[in-house]
Amino acid sequence: MAKAVLWPWSSPQPLIALRGPRLSLRLPLMQDYDAWYQLRHSSREFLRPFEPRWTDADLGRKVFATRVKRAREEAEEGTDYSFFVFLQQGRGETLVGGITLSNVRRRAAQFVNLGYWMGQAFAGQGLMTEAVSITLPFVFDTLDLHRINAAFLPGNMASRRVLEKNGFVEEGFAEKYLQINGRWEDHVLFGLIKERYEMARYARRRV
Template sequence: MMLTWFARDETPTLLGERVLLRAPRTTDYTAWRDLRRASRDFLRPYEPRWTDSDLGPRVYSSRLKRGREEARAGTDYSFFIFSRSEERLIGGITLSNVRRRAAQFVNLGYWMGHSFAGKGYMSESVGLVVPFCFETLGLHRIHAACLPDNLASRRVLEKNGFQEEGYAEHYLQIDGRWADHVLFGLTRERYDAALRHGRS
């Protein structure tokens, strides 16, 4: 028998005021490739190293297949972010490494196309996946990390109630080197308290 907290079969569509989040589709390939390619210099300081071969159609198809399998298994959920006004791909969010039993947490990661950065789209997008994590998946914590000098990412997390929790040396490999990261977390207790405060 499947437990009620276990994963939905498909990644849901999440609708915000200015953004729409949904699972990547085969028909999104060209928009994804073009956006990643155009944003290469902007994203390079914040991501693992990648090349043009990582933007190929076979790699994309493999990512889609793996993403569907992971969503069905309840371990990872990948979203593309679209602007509602232009119906245009502008970025992505990943919920990865879902852990159950005593842990009940997930890791949050995201990226934004260069021309759409700094306009509040990512803050709104993270604000949509947080209730999905707590209310739909029934998790207890969301973990996130950013480079110490990535002030834009820090603002996104803080606007959504994340709290700085520590500092990890050589945490992730970024642009070919192991980089230190600031660690953030959001608990169900803090999320619920914010909801109660908002309703009062």
């Protein structure tokens, strides 16, 4: 089972890291800039139909530095967790994509929204399915949340498979839900609750 590992940072706050069989997830660091730039730049046309509109200016080093700072602050506040996904290869690692757990809500809600992206060269290899699975113990055990919400474009079958393989179920349809590539787009809504997750985990242990 993937578990949270606490690593020292330059502040008293820990750097959250999650690990699975092939992958590791952690918050971004400035040392990741070159790999992030190359992956996003080379995957731009692949990602364009699925993301909010962005330009080359959004790939700048200063923009990335702001992203790193914000990711750290949000994680320390417990509101959002922006993970980079790395493929472990020997003693090295390769950046392959990202996962965001955003808009954490407490009190009566106890949910978080899940989003993710994968570099074109690494798509279709089951990596995002594994990456999402690594986040589930963190959400339900470490953060002790009750629900994960996710949404995808109706034609995005790859995203549907990622969620279904991780136990998410279809819950609805949202008209003009998010602005994607400059247009308001409909989305299919999926969700995973803690009870369903725990039932699936218990069943796996009995096999």
